[in-house]
Amino acid sequence: xxxxxxxxxxxxxxxxxxxxxxxxxxxxxxxxxxxxxxxxxxxxxxxxxxxxxxxxxxxxxxxxxxxxxxxxxxxxxxxxxxxxxxxxxxxxxxxxxxxxxxxxxxxxxxxxxxxxxxxxxxxxxxxxxxxxxxxxxxxxxxxxxxxxxxxxxxxxxxxxxxxxxxxxxxxxxxxxxxxxxxxxxxxxxxxxxxxxxxxxxxxxxxxxxxxxxxxxxxxxxxxxxxxxxxxxxxxxxxxxxxxxxxxxxxxxxxxxxxxxxxxxxxxxxxxxxxxxxxxxxxxxxxxxxxxxxxxxxxxxxx
Amino acid sequence: xxxxxxxxxxxxxxxxxxxxxxxxxxxxxxxxxxxxxxxxxxxxxxxxxxxxxxxxxxxxxxxxxxxxxxxxxxxxxxxxxxxxxxxxxxxxxxxxxxxxxxxxxxxxxxxxxxxxxxxxxxxxxxxxxxxxxxxxxxxxxxxxxxxxxxxxxxxxxxxxxxxxxxxxxxxxxxxxxxxxxxxxxxxxxxxxxxxxxxxxxxxxxxxxxxxxxxxxxxxxxxxxxxxxxxxxxxxxxxxxxxxxxxxxxxxxxxxxxxxxxxxxxxxxxxxxxxxxxxxxxxxxxxxxxxxxxxxxxxxxxx
Numbered sequence: 001x002x003x004x005x006x007x008x009x010x011x012x013x014x015x016x017x018x019x020x021x022x023x024x025x026x027x028x029x030x031x032x033x034x035x036x037x038x039x040x041x042x043x044x045x046x047x048x049x050x051x052x053x054x055x056x057x058x059x060x061x062x063x064x065x066x067x068x069x070x071x072x073x074x075x076x077x078x079x080x081x082x083x084x085x086x087x088x089x090x091x092x093x094x095x096x097x098x099x100x101x102x103x104x105x106x107x108x109x110x111x112x113x114x115x116x117x118x119x120x121x122x123x124x125x126x127x128x129x130x131x132x133x134x135x136x137x138x139x140x141x142x143x144x145x146x147x148x149x150x151x152x153x154x155x156x157x158x159x160x161x162x163x164x165x166x167x168x169x170x171x172x173x174x175x176x177x178x179x180x181x182x183x184x185x186x187x188x189x190x191x192x193x194x195x196x197x198x199x200x201x202x203x204x205x206x207x208x209x210x211x212x213x214x215x216x217x218x219x220x221x222x223x224x225x226x227x228x229x230x231x232x233x234x235x236x237x238x239x240x241x242x243x244x245x246x247x248x249x250x251x252x253x254x255x256x257x258x259x260x261x262x263x264x265x266x267x268x269x270x271x272x273x274x275x276x277x278x279x280x281x282x283x284x285x286x287x288x289x290x291x292x293x294x295x296x297x298x299x300x301x302x
Numbered sequence: 303x304x305x306x307x308x309x310x311x312x313x314x315x316x317x318x319x320x321x322x323x324x325x326x327x328x329x330x331x332x333x334x335x336x337x338x339x340x341x342x343x344x345x346x347x348x349x350x351x352x353x354x355x356x357x358x359x360x361x362x363x364x365x366x367x368x369x370x371x372x373x374x375x376x377x378x379x380x381x382x383x384x385x386x387x388x389x390x391x392x393x394x395x396x397x398x399x400x401x402x403x404x405x406x407x408x409x410x411x412x413x414x415x416x417x418x419x420x421x422x423x424x425x426x427x428x429x430x431x432x433x434x435x436x437x438x439x440x441x442x443x444x445x446x447x448x449x450x451x452x453x454x455x456x457x458x459x460x461x462x463x464x465x466x467x468x469x470x471x472x473x474x475x476x477x478x479x480x481x482x483x484x485x486x487x488x489x490x491x492x493x494x495x496x497x498x499x500x501x502x503x504x505x506x507x508x509x510x511x512x513x514x515x516x517x518x519x520x521x522x523x524x525x526x527x528x529x530x531x532x533x534x535x536x537x538x539x540x541x542x543x544x545x546x547x548x549x550x551x552x553x554x555x556x557x558x559x560x561x562x563x564x565x566x567x568x569x570x571x572x573x574x575x576x577x578x579x580x581x582x583x584x585x586x587x588x589x590x591x592x593x594x595x596x597x598x599x600x601x602x603x604x
Contacts, residue, residue, distance in 0.1 A: 016348035
């Protein structure tokens with residue numbers, strides 16, 4: 001139901017074979033992009049993401065490795081004759097930043113709608129789901145993002161029949177809309193678990209990330225440094241070690257953990273992965289083009 | 303003596319396997335970069351160009367595919383602890399453009415010295431040679447660049463002996479410096495042919511390019527479109543076809559022609575190369591990482 005693609009897993013500097021950290025969430029023909037450093041548009045092409053279908057761009061913060069791909073992305077969208085508005089969200093200062101980029105990249109044939117997240121908090125809809133921003137812990141204001149694809153409650157045909165709801169209304173009520181004096185609550189059980197993906201980089205391990213990631217299907221988290229010998233550096237620069245990412249995943253009880261935003265000094269990701277797996281056994285090392293399809297939980301037929 | 307590296311040969315949009323058009327001129331431990339679109343710094347790493355040793359960046363014009371890599375290049379230079387000033391040259395509007403980029407990329411630990419080329423004309427020195435800008439013919443003001451590594455005249459020991467110049471002075475005079483009342487002209491013949499490289503994209507074929515490229519060792523030129531069926535489009539958008547690049551090379555009498563700035567629609571460069579070779583038989587297709595070492599002409603010993 002939801003395809004997740006890690007376009008890049010690198011931090012700070014784009015490398016020939018490791019693009020800057022960026023994640024795509026694709027569902028129902030629409031894509032939400034999180035972060036857009038230099039080279040993100042080329043990475044999207046490399047991994048089969050349609051640039052035309054990116055409807056929302058969420059920026060975690062305004063360090064260059066997360067934003068310098070924006071002017072080029074905009075111009076490529078313009079070259080593809082995009083006219084649909086583009087939603088862009090980010091921490092306070094977003095409008096000023098985008099105005100600066102617009103000076104070098106505009107004019108554009110599509111509108112840009114912005115959501116400035118005061119205090120790095122807020123909830124809003126994107127074409128493919130719901131976004132909740134939370135404050136990550138970095139050197140500058142930095143948003144973590146929790147993406148949710150909601151799932152309505154189970155439809156109960158027995159209740160529908162008992163309430164004498166005509167058959168043509170069933171599908172409409174199932175979609176969550178009222179019809180003919182009937183409401184979805186008349187026939188639907190409580191909302192079921194949807195799909196949740198949490199993106200948290202750049203960040204220290206902190207309660208905000210662990211809380212936001214509680215029970216998520218996937219946490220994609222800052223793992224800038226491989227070993228604990230760099231723990232002090234991680235603290236100084238507002239990042240996490242691989243082990244700290246694993247600890248956050250364990251605390252949050254997530255189903256999957258992807259390590260990302262590796263320092264350019266991390267040539268081999270295996271030692272960092274081992275460190276994360278020591279505390280969260282199913283941790284996975286991020287790599288450019290890593291992909292997973294997430295589905296709603298299976299249910300036993302009644 | 304001079305290494306030329308084509309970092310990318312693409313126009314408009316960076317592709318996973320074709321970086322945006324950019325050329326490096328490396329000599330004596332210093333590099334001059336021409337154009338810096340999104341992805342240029344990653345291409346430099348890919349092809350073994352030290353970003354730390356780039357001392358000058360020449361911008362042809364301000365379309366996004368030629369400039370969006372600048373903020374990232376600056377920040378990577380800063381990350382490498384560069385303190386040496388960086389020379390940047392380009393058409394009028396350069397200072398305003400760089401100020402805009404500085405708003406998103408600064409502060410930086412090195413100074414940026416700019417050369418705004420009024421009318422896209424002017425000559426100035428870079429650490430590795432001399433640059434002469436000339437107006438290319440595009441939709442916006444666009445500089446072509448002629449790079450020269452000059453070569454002094456041949457040293458004549460007979461004249462030095464006849465003038466009773468002490469032996470320790472010979473090397474100094476040979477370097478073009480005066481010493482002990484003697485001048486280089488006392489012992490050197492007329493200046494010899496140096497090494498000339500001309501970069502001309504984005505541009506129409508025109509007299510300015512042909513004149514600037516006269517007798518050059520290498521012309522690296524706009525060849526956006528493969529075939530003459532796109533000649534009208536080339537005219538409309540201010541570009542050249544491969545055949546037109548070949549015609550310019552033939553008119554200028556250059557030694558080598560590299561075709562570059564291919565449209566993303568050009569998947570196979572062979573047909574365009576054939577069209578260029580029909581008028582300039584030694585034309586070469588540009589590709590990412592293409593490289594040549596250029597040397598001074600050999601001379602028969604006297």
